Amino acid sequence: GIQVEQSPPDLILQEGANSTLRCNFSDSVNNLQWFHQNPWGQLINLFYIPSGTKQNGRLSATTVATERYSLLYISSSQTTDSGVYFCAVGSKLSFGAGTTVTVRA
Amino acid sequence: DVKVTQSSRYLVKRTGEKVFLECVQDMDHENMFWYRQDPGLGLRLIYFSYDVKMKEKGDIPEGYSVSREKKERFSLILESASTNQTSMYLCASSTLTGRHQPQHFGDGTRLSIL
Numbered sequence: 001g002i003q004v005e006q007s008p009p010d011l012i013l014q015e016g017a018n019s020t021l022r023c024n025f026s027d028s029v030n031n032l033q034w035f036h037q038n039p040w041g042q043l044i045n046l047f048y049i050p051s052g053t054k055q056n057g058r059l060s061a062t063t064v065a066t067e068r069y070s071l072l073y074i075s076s077s078q079t080t081d082s083g084v085y086f087c088a089v090g091s092k093l094s095f096g097a098g099t100t101v102t103v104r105a
Numbered sequence: 106d107v108k109v110t111q112s113s114r115y116l117v118k119r120t121g122e123k124v125f126l127e128c129v130q131d132m133d134h135e136n137m138f139w140y141r142q143d144p145g146l147g148l149r150l151i152y153f154s155y156d157v158k159m160k161e162k163g164d165i166p167e168g169y170s171v172s173r174e175k176k177e178r179f180s181l182i183l184e185s186a187s188t189n190q191t192s193m194y195l196c197a198s199s200t201l202t203g204r205h206q207p208q209h210f211g212d213g214t215r216l217s218i219l
Contacts, residue, residue: 004147035210040212041193041212041215042210042212042213043197043210044210045207045208045209045210048206086147086148088208092138092150092163093148093197093208094150095140095148095149097146098147
């Protein structure tokens with residue numbers, strides 16, 4: 001199956017800081033999604049982004065399909081951004097292990 | 106908004122019991138999925154279904170079966186529960202209309218097998 005690697009595994013931010021999360025995948029895909037899992041365990045779909053760039057408020061994502069990676073940008077982070085961010089790819093959605101983000105006030 | 110509802114938020118069962126986890130979606134989605142989530146491993150796909158009575162094995166189907174008799178409902182069955190099946194179980198659904206669509210997840214069922 002497709003291998004998905006996310007980095008960094010953990011990220012601690014001061015409120016207001018910007019950050020970049022990375023997702024590398026082992027094969028070409030036509031389906032890539034970013035999710036946020038909040039501290040209560042709920043998984044929220046952030047982006048469906050098999051290629052190109054999308055923005056939603058303070059979050060944006062870029063996928064370079066030819067180079068098999070995707071980036072998630074968090075700008076002006078807030079404490080509510082804390083949680084685990086997952087990248088998932090492929091028709092069956094293979095998930096990476098996630099990046100745990102902690103935003104401190 | 107899409108609503109994916111899992112029948113229980115927390116569940117405690119005993120080793121050897123037959124366990125049913127239920128999932129219902131209200132958006133007429135063709136695709137439904139069952140994942141389990143364990144610390145450090147992300148989400149792993151157990152089974153998925155792309156239509157009524159259709160199912161395909163995911164990455165870790167051993168010890169599980171599924172049932173999809175109606176389009177809106179997808180059940181995960183632990184035939185004989187074991188302690189290594191203690192985990193968070195997440196159901197998801199999506200539509201497929203010529204291309205992939207965003208997946209929507211339920212709130213999860215935290216299952217403990219004693």
